[in-house]
Amino acid sequence: MSGALLSTEGLASAYGQSQVLWDVGIELAPGTATALIGRNGVGKSTLLGAIAGTRSATAGRIVFEGADITGLPAYRRARAGIGYVPQGRHIFPHLTVMENLETGLSAGGGRVGGNARVPQHIFDLFPKLHAIRDRKGGFLSGGEQQQLAIGRALAGAPRLLLLDEPTEGIQPNVVQQIEAALRTVRDTLGMTILIVEQYLDFVWRFADGYCAMQGGRIVGRGSTATETAAEVAHLVQI
Amino acid sequence: MDSLLFLTQLFNGVSVASLYLLAALGLALSFGLMRVINMAHGEMLMLGGYLAYLTLIVVPGPLAILIAIPVAFAGAALMGGVVQTALISRLAQRPLDTLLATWGVSLILQQAARDIFGAIGVEVRAPDWLGGGMAVGGVNLPSTRLFIIAVTIAVLAGIALLLKRSRIGLLVRAVNQDRMMAGAVGIDVRRVDLMVFCLGSGIAGLAGVVLALLGPVTPNVGQSYIIPAFLVVVMGGLGSLVGTTVAALILGLFSALAQIFVDVSMAQVLLLLFVILFLQARPQGVIAIRSRALDA
Numbered sequence A: 001m002s003g004a005l006l007s008t009e010g011l012a013s014a015y016g017q018s019q020v021l022w023d024v025g026i027e028l029a030p031g032t033a034t035a036l037i038g039r040n041g042v043g044k045s046t047l048l049g050a051i052a053g054t055r056s057a058t059a060g061r062i063v064f065e066g067a068d069i070t071g072l073p074a075y076r077r078a079r080a081g082i083g084y085v086p087q088g089r090h091i092f093p094h095l096t097v098m099e100n101l102e103t104g105l106s107a108g109g110g111r112v113g114g115n116a117r118v119p120q121h122i123f124d125l126f127p128k129l130h131a132i133r134d135r136k137g138g139f140l141s142g143g144e145q146q147q148l149a150i151g152r153a154l155a156g157a158p159r160l161l162l163l164d165e166p167t168e169g170i171q172p173n174v175v176q177q178i179e180a181a182l183r184t185v186r187d188t189l190g191m192t193i194l195i196v197e198q199y200l201d202f203v204w205r206f207a208d209g210y211c212a213m214q215g216g217r218i219v220g221r222g223s224t225a226t227e228t229a230a231e232v233a234h235l236v237q238i
Numbered sequence B: 001m002d003s004l005l006f007l008t009q010l011f012n013g014v015s016v017a018s019l020y021l022l023a024a025l026g027l028a029l030s031f032g033l034m035r036v037i038n039m040a041h042g043e044m045l046m047l048g049g050y051l052a053y054l055t056l057i058v059v060p061g062p063l064a065i066l067i068a069i070p071v072a073f074a075g076a077a078l079m080g081g082v083v084q085t086a087l088i089s090r091l092a093q094r095p096l097d098t099l100l101a102t103w104g105v106s107l108i109l110q111q112a113a114r115d116i117f118g119a120i121g122v123e124v125r126a127p128d129w130l131g132g133g134m135a136v137g138g139v140n141l142p143s144t145r146l147f148i149i150a151v152t153i154a155v156l157a158g159i160a161l162l163l164k165r166s167r168i169g170l171l172v173r174a175v176n177q178d179r180m181m182a183g184a185v186g187i188d189v190r191r192v193d194l195m196v197f198c199l200g201s202g203i204a205g206l207a208g209v210v211l212a213l214l215g216p217v218t219p220n221v222g223q224s225y226i227i228p229a230f231l232v233v234v235m236g237g238l239g240s241l242v243g244t245t246v247a248a249l250i251l252g253l254f255s256a257l258a259q260i261f262v263d264v265s266m267a268q269v270l271l272l273l274f275v276i277l278f279l280q281a282r283p284q285g286v287i288a289i290r291s292r293a294l295d296a
């Protein structure tokens, strides 16, 4: 497709017999941030999982940088350049902060036994992580875990970053830090971002475009520059 | 009670514990990581024993047993790799089928050994330098048993170091703690499974060499150690390294000390009763936290 970093066509996914994604088509232009919005349970996390490869697609195609990745296992997609920050963060609880970041390096080289180091720019983005580098992941606060989850994804030097509700349950001042870091990631590192976010004011501050979901389908999409949050709010409310 | 007999049995208990631990480590590793029970694990011990026998034929001499150890490790690791690739990885998420399939492998390997080496068993003679013993305070410590304890300590230290300090160890721990996320950060989870399974089988093969020093290698030599090994794994908390070690020590000492009062088969019965009572009191095993399996 025309210059999209990632696109999906007719994507479907199911939990056992119950289908939760229907005919999802999205396109992400390189270097942009797109927000995936919608009420709880409409399939946002499932869509992100299907793109990251932790859930399998039952129909449709996913194309990343021109290559069909639909059948690839998650680790091959990570190595292809897709970083994933799942809902609930999924920090390895008994690994230290530094070790959690080092697991992220697997996506970069991919080679076992490599001696790559965690890049410095991750600590520049999240200085807190350096201060707590020897602490176990399971003992961190929600905000610290969220920064760690983003740092871990960035350690693999992805070109697409998938973020699932990174501000969920996190103090406002940490939300600001995360927002600033994500700005840097997009504007300075040129990364493409797909972010699931409940708060429309966050979306309108940060994202370039939005896709709204209802009942496992995309029901609306557009630009945050030409539309207002108020105009879109009906898509995500009850 | 005779204190000399007690001390002797205490020492014997530690060496029995070492054998249990060597037999159980591989089971604990693969159960901890994959929740898979390999019924053919005992046959990895058997394979190691026969490989030791063959090694001693090919390279005679006092140090042949030291060559047999890596040979048995590699042979059993290879066999484990074949079982994992051809069978277990294809039956993922189907524990009952895995149990049956690996049981089948166990029977096939036993029969193969019977066809190749005969049903009676073969002897692996310990080298002369393992012939003697050491007397400490009137207690005689046979060199073979000291050797077994030394090998076990080395293996345990090796695994702990591998898990804690190496890059592969980091990947193993990550997969163990969150399999889904491990894949998402770029770890080839199935390859980690395979490596751990090979490692566990290799340790069993190594245990087979050590067993061969104590008695004949028979086609069903693995069967007599697999039950205590399962008991150790269950009591240790299903996959924890520290728990497995502690459980092996408890069970080894229990069985050796019981033999002061009762005969061997009665001691086995008491051992089983002991484990059942222990699990009644502490169902989670020695180490409680399941998700910490390979960490502590």
Ligand SMILES: Nc1ncnc2c1ncn2[C@@H]1O[C@H](COP(=O)(O)OP(=O)(O)O)[C@@H](O)[C@H]1O
Binding pocket: A015, A020, A038, A039, A040, A041, A042, A043, A044, A045, A046, A047
């Ligand atoms: N593990 C699961 N098993 C079965 N159904 C699930 C599972 N996870 C999510 N679902 C269902 O799939 C639908 C979409 O869930 P999800 O993608 O998590 O939604 P969202 O992230 O938009 O809140 C929901 O109806 C939810 O109940």
Ligand SMILES: [Mg+2]
Binding pocket: A041, A044, A045, A046, A087, A164
């Ligand atoms: Mg969700």
